[in-house]
Amino acid sequence: GQNIDQPTEMTATEGAIVQINCTYQTSGFNGLFWYQQHAGEAPTFLSYNVLDGLEEKGRFSSFLSRSKGYSYLLLKELQMKDSASYLCAVDQAGTALIFGKGTTLSVSS
Amino acid sequence: KAGVTQTPRYLIKTRGQQVTLSCSPISGHRSVSWYQQTPGQGLQFLFEYFSETQRNKGNFPGRFSGRQFSNSRSEMNVSTLELGDSALYLCASSLVSRQGGVYEQYFGPGTRLTVT
Numbered sequence: 001g002q003n004i005d006q007p008t009e010m011t012a013t014e015g016a017i018v019q020i021n022c023t024y025q026t027s028g029f030n031g032l033f034w035y036q037q038h039a040g041e042a043p044t045f046l047s048y049n050v051l052d053g054l055e056e057k058g059r060f061s062s063f064l065s066r067s068k069g070y071s072y073l074l075l076k077e078l079q080m081k082d083s084a085s086y087l088c089a090v091d092q093a094g095t096a097l098i099f100g101k102g103t104t105l106s107v108s109s
Numbered sequence: 110k111a112g113v114t115q116t117p118r119y120l121i122k123t124r125g126q127q128v129t130l131s132c133s134p135i136s137g138h139r140s141v142s143w144y145q146q147t148p149g150q151g152l153q154f155l156f157e158y159f160s161e162t163q164r165n166k167g168n169f170p171g172r173f174s175g176r177q178f179s180n181s182r183s184e185m186n187v188s189t190l191e192l193g194d195s196a197l198y199l200c201a202s203s204l205v206s207r208q209g210g211v212y213e214q215y216f217g218p219g220t221r222l223t224v225t
Contacts, residue, residue: 042218042219043152043199043216045214087152097167098154099152099153099154101151
């Protein structure tokens with residue numbers, strides 16, 4: 001079957017580092033996306049990993065291990081504006097994009 | 110550069126009716142994808158169009174259909190509406206298709222459909 005798992009909720013404080021994990025089991029794999037979605041808004045693209053390893057983009061980094069079916073999104077120097085839902089999505093080869101249910105991150109001061 | 114636009118933003122329909130939603134991609138983008146988002150199921154892929162051709166399709170019944178015009182604008186149609194079709198319908202555009210390279214999608218604000 002196809003399954004993408006993420007924690008439902010996470011909390012952290014300003015300035016901290018948080019890691020949001022995503023594990024997947026899909027019938028095909030082209031790559032993995034991370035999106036950020038603030039309440040009432042559309043998702044915005046954060047990263048796309050195709051190869052194993054860590055990709056860094058400012059305060060956000062994304063890691064992929066294809067052999068383990070595992071990815072994480074690392075957010076550094078957390079800010080209040082990082083409070084949002086973070087969606088992990090697998091690009092299945094030739095077919096659909098499969099999304100996880102999302103992780104709601106709450107950042108407090 | 111203008112973003113992805115979707116019309117209408119809000120819609121209320123009755124069971125059994127049909128509805129057509131519209132999406133205008135970012136200028137120059139040729140790929141348009143449609144998604145359904147509900148609190149229970151999260152974000153689910155409906156289909157992707159590229160250069161007027163459907164390239165990929167998610168696991169939705171045939172009541173959900175779409176098309177893309179030569180100017181890359183896309184429409185999504187849902188026939189014989191059911192209560193469970195109430196959702197936020199999001200459209201996203203990309204410069205390339207999912208087979209064409211790094212696939213950075215830009216989402217529109219969505220159409221909130223309520224079926225009563």
